Amino acid sequence: MTNMIESGISSDAASDNILADEDRRKQDRHxxxxxxxxxxxxxxxxxxxxxxxxxxxxxxxxxxxxxxxxxxxxxxxxxxxxxxxxxxxxxxxxxxxxxxxxxxxxxxxxxxxxxxxRISRLPRIEMKHPINLYQGSRLIHGDICDISPAGICVSTDFTFEIGKNLRLSVPELLDITGTVRWQSGQRVGIVFSKRLPLDDLMVWLSTFYRAARIDTGVLEVLHKGSDTGGAVEATADCLPFQVIGHDDLGKEILIDTMYSATEALTQFKATSKFFYRVSIRNADNVELSIGTIVLQAFDEERAAAKAQSS
Incomplete structure (x- = not known):
């Protein structure tokens, strides 16, 4: 075996190589x-x-x-x-x-x-959306400034008492309860009594962004520029929808069969709390993303509104 002296490699150079290999392994570690x-x-x-x-x-x-x-x-x-x-x-x-x-x-x-x-907290999504707050029986109007699964910041003219319990009502989300943590001018920080289910929040956010894009005309541009948009819509149109509940052992239970994306989305939100995971599949047994279901639900609502106006 050739040693370091015979090979002409110094001990310092060998040590440098070992350290370099260790650094590379650390960087490659996933x-x-x-x-x-x-x-x-x-x-x-x-x-x-x-x-x-x-x-x-x-x-x-x-x-x-x-x-x-x-x-x-x-x-x-x-x-x-x-x-x-x-x-x-x-x-x-x-x-x-x-x-x-x-x-x-x-x-x-x-x-x-x-x-x-200050304690680090979950990052929040900035937005502007109407919200109703109830302090007892009193109704207070406001706008959402930002939101996360743990809390919300709203803008309102009303002056709150710190520590006061509130009920918050947002369209497409279940009623939420929370406590006033701080107020600075018109901005009020509220911590939720219970963290919002991420699935419910993502469905609601998808709906919010979808509506915003419809208003600005951006959505049509995105659809035209998407290579997969047509394929996604085709799979979403394959009725009926199957709402499937999954337990933590991988067992699947058919919760219900729905003939509209709106109904499937409602059932998804209502049953998510009872299962480890809930999914939605089309008639071809292809699991659909929540984003796809939200888009399809909006298309159904727009078609229904157009039919009523004609």
């Missing part, structure tokens, strides 16, 4: 995970899941209808942002290469106190 994150792109923002992570990149899962631009960032908390470039996209999954390598241990550490002693 950690499987499932972490909720706010996904920001040039075209909009929403929620997704980080499914695996390395020092140089990550794989995220988003709605298939969520448009991703080249530049993207994922926020695990308000103070923890991972920025990079989309390198590949396959339906709901996308591969992101980070702009600069990250420290995985630091990213995975539990959030500690952030700046000014």
């Amino acid at each position: 950690i499987a995970m499932l972490r909720l994150a706010k996904i920001k792109t040039e075209s909009g923002e929403g929620w997704g899941f980080i499914k695996n992570l390395s020092a140089t990149g990550m794989m995220v899962e988003v709605h298939p209808d969520f448009e991703l631009s080249d530049g993207i960032s994922a926020l695990l908390t308000e103070d923890q942002e991972l920025a990079g470039t989309v390198r590949w996209r396959k339906k709901a999954l996308a591969g992101i290469e980070f702009t600069t390598p990250i420290d995985i241990a630091e990213v995975l550490a539990k959030p500690n106190e952030a700046k000014h002693g």
Whole structure:
């Protein structure tokens, strides 16, 4: 066997090579995970899941209808942002290469106190949407400023008492209860009594963005520019819809059979709390994304409104 002296390789050079190999292995190491994150792109923002992570990149899962631009960032908390470039996209999954390598241990550490002693919180989606708040029997009108599964910020002229319990009513979402945590001018911070189910919130957000795109005409442009839009709509039109409940052992239970996307969506929201997971399939037994069902439900509503007006 040739030793380092015979080969002309110094011990220092060998040590450097070993350290370089260790650094490369650390960067190549992928950690499987499932972490909720706010996904920001040039075209909009929403929620997704980080499914695996390395020092140089990550794989995220988003709605298939969520448009991703080249530049993207994922926020695990308000103070923890991972920025990079989309390198590949396959339906709901996308591969992101980070702009600069990250420290995985630091990213995975539990959030500690952030700046000014404030605890890091889940990132929120900024928006403007009407909301009704009830303090006892009193109705108060306001607008949503931002929302997350844990809380909401609203804008209103009403002055609240800190610690007061409220009931919040938002179209397409179930009634929510919460507590006033802070108020600054017209902006009021409310923490929910119970975290909102992410599926319900994503369905509602999809509906909100869908309506906004219809109003601005952006949706038609997106549909025309989509290579898969026609195929998605074709599978969604394959009736009837089957709403399937899944337990944590993989067993499937047929909850109901529906003949409209609107009914299927309603059943999905009503039964999600009773199962490990709920899915919707078409007559060809193809599982459909919630985004696809929301789009189909909107098409049904528009067709019904057009029929009534004619």
